[in-house]
Amino acid sequence: MNNADLIVATLKQAGIGHGFGIPSGNVLPLIEAMRKGGIEFVLTAHEGSAGFAADVMGRQTGRPGLGIATLGPGATNLATGVGDAFLDRSPMIAITCNLNRDQLGRRIQMLIDHHTLFRPITKASFALRPGRIGETVAAAIRIALTEPLGPVHLDLPEDVALAPAEEGVPALDDVSAPDAPATGSAAEAAARIAGARRPVAVIGATAMRLREPGLLRAVVERHDLPFATTTMAKGTIDEDHPLSIGCIERGCRQIQRRFLAGADLVVGLGYDPIEVEYEAWIRDTPLVHVDIEPADTDGSVDIVHQTIGDLDTALNDLNRAAPAANAWTEAEIAAHREAFQASLRPDAPGFTPHRAIDVVRGALPTDGILAFDVGAHTHQIASQWTAHRPRSFLITNGWSSMGFGLPAVIAARIAEPGRPAVCLIGDGCFQMTCGELATARRMGLALPVVVLNDGWLGLIKVKQMRRQYAYVGTALGTASGPDEGSTPEHYFGVPATGVRTPKALADALADALAADGPRVIEAFVDPTHYDDTVFD
Numbered sequence: 001m002n003n004a005d006l007i008v009a010t011l012k013q014a015g016i017g018h019g020f021g022i023p024s025g026n027v028l029p030l031i032e033a034m035r036k037g038g039i040e041f042v043l044t045a046h047e048g049s050a051g052f053a054a055d056v057m058g059r060q061t062g063r064p065g066l067g068i069a070t071l072g073p074g075a076t077n078l079a080t081g082v083g084d085a086f087l088d089r090s091p092m093i094a095i096t097c098n099l100n101r102d103q104l105g106r107r108i109q110m111l112i113d114h115h116t117l118f119r120p121i122t123k124a125s126f127a128l129r130p131g132r133i134g135e136t137v138a139a140a141i142r143i144a145l146t147e148p149l150g151p152v153h154l155d156l157p158e159d160v161a162l163a164p165a166e167e168g169v170p171a172l173d174d175v176s177a178p179d180a181p182a183t184g185s186a187a188e189a190a191a192r193i194a195g196a197r198r199p200v201a202v203i204g205a206t207a208m209r210l211r212e213p214g215l216l217r218a219v220v221e222r223h224d225l226p227f228a229t230t231t232m233a234k235g236t237i238d239e240d241h242p243l244s245i246g247c248i249e250r251g252c253r254q255i256q257r258r259f260l261a262g263a264d265l266v267v268g269l270g271y272d273p274i275e276v277e278y279e280a281w282i283r284d285t286p287l288v289h290v291d292i293e294p295a296d297t298d299g300s301v302d303i304v305h306q307t308i309g310d311l312d313t314a315l316n317d318l319n320r321a322a323p324a325a326n327a328w329t330e331a332e333i334a335a336h337r338e339a340f341q342a343s344l345r346p347d348a349p350g351f352t353p354h355r356a357i358d359v360v361r362g363a364l365p366t367d368g369i370l371a372f373d374v375g376a377h378t379h380q381i382a383s384q385w386t387a388h389r390p391r392s393f394l395i396t397n398g399w400s401s402m403g404f405g406l407p408a409v410i411a412a413r414i415a416e417p418g419r420p421a422v423c424l425i426g427d428g429c430f431q432m433t434c435g436e437l438a439t440a441r442r443m444g445l446a447l448p449v450v451v452l453n454d455g456w457l458g459l460i461k462v463k464q465m466r467r468q469y470a471y472v473g474t475a476l477g478t479a480s481g482p483d484e485g486s487t488p489e490h491y492f493g494v495p496a497t498g499v500r501t502p503k504a505l506a507d508a509l510a511d512a513l514a515a516d517g518p519r520v521i522e523a524f525v526d527p528t529h530y531d532d533t534v535f536d
Helices: 003-013 028-037 047-061 073-088 114-121 133-144 158-162 186-195 205-209 214-222 253-261 311-320 330-343 353-363 376-384 405-415 427-433 436-443 458-466 502-513
Strands: 018-021 040-043 065-070 092-098 124-127 151-157 199-203 227-229 244-247 265-269 287-291 303-308 369-372 421-426 447-453 494-499 518-524
Touching (some): 003 133, 003 151, 003 158, 018 405, 028 158, 047 065, 047 073, 047 405, 065 073, 073 114, 073 151, 092 114, 092 133, 114 151, 151 158, 186 287, 186 303, 199 214, 199 253, 205 311, 214 311, 244 253, 244 376, 253 330, 353 376, 353 447, 353 502, 369 376, 369 405, 376 458, 405 421, 405 427, 405 436, 421 427, 436 447, 436 518, 502 518
Parallel strands (some): 018 065, 065 092, 092 151, 124 151, 199 227, 227 244, 265 287, 421 447, 494 518
């Protein structure tokens, strides 16, 4: 066993079954060890995509995702996906394969200081050295799985990878960190809820990582709490629930803000301000904050109580408290939800994004997975889409990088092959990562990729319009108009079709979901309604 074999054996013992990346000569010893050790190496088109895919493997499996890159440009490319895992709080091991130790620190082709690169966007960065390989990898796994979850970087010189192992595989009986005891009484939080006439819960991204996701539903039902979610937390409770009011701070956000302004108490459950800070929408409403970390605000938020520590423990305590009653009525909540959803679907001629999104939602089973990307369509999807299950709604809202959607859905299909999945992205995002279609084809993944083609970087175009700037740098040239674009027969061997009506999209989706490999569906849409729904 050499050190590369030892690394792989340790990762395998931690439940890691796939690694994403691009080879170089320095990476080959690790890839060979993966082949022998039973971890599949997934070749991506770009290291940034490898990082995104590793992030999503971590989200979906609860084990660290694995991203692999060579030195220099490979490392800088991988850093985009590593930063995604850092701000979106996904467990990941990022390995850069470096030159031999005697070359480190010199002015040599491609060589940079990897630790300086990764230190600001990881929880830790370690150099792998003989005699301490197993303990370092084991420590990296534990750190990645300690709340708040995140990536850990390991730098592996080639001569270290090839050297004979001086240790055995370390024991990893429990690589998870122990639960942190709660500070701040959950009983006090329950008393605050009971004392409010119109309390509202807002569920955030930390709740995605609950060991018992059903605790959320139990708490809101026990205390009869209307609840909203942030974008990443959608699906933690089925949004068909009668207490659900939908997503905040996305499309038609002012309607949600007005509803929240009618509350006399906000209860943040697992609310991570990396998605949106409290002060953006809470106004002067008092806050009870229940999370793994204290609330991060600018000082203007009226925080009346905090319960900090293990979220499962805190929610269990809230669920044991005496049930509370309030003045909200089911009819009032339903009327708000109906008005909010209607506002997201304005009357407009032609094939609009909101019509396309509804078609995709209708085609995907309730247990299916949606992965999408960053742009104007993000605001529309986040508010409009009904999410029914945890880990079914994949987006980056902390890092918020374009290029996430396609590698995310590839990883989701690998992690959970029994669940259907659809990728829904804008044409700008598709241009960034269309090469990953070759990855999906090589892996034999049944995967519809729906591209909303409006010919623009739609979100930036809306921002230019509102600032009364000229439209510069936002025309993509993918379509001169919603009825004039053309679609090639395939991308990298993946069949493609163009659609211009809801029915054509529904038919194409039905065929794609039944196919034995990926399919591209290019939906030529008229984005005019973004002007009214994205920021209002």
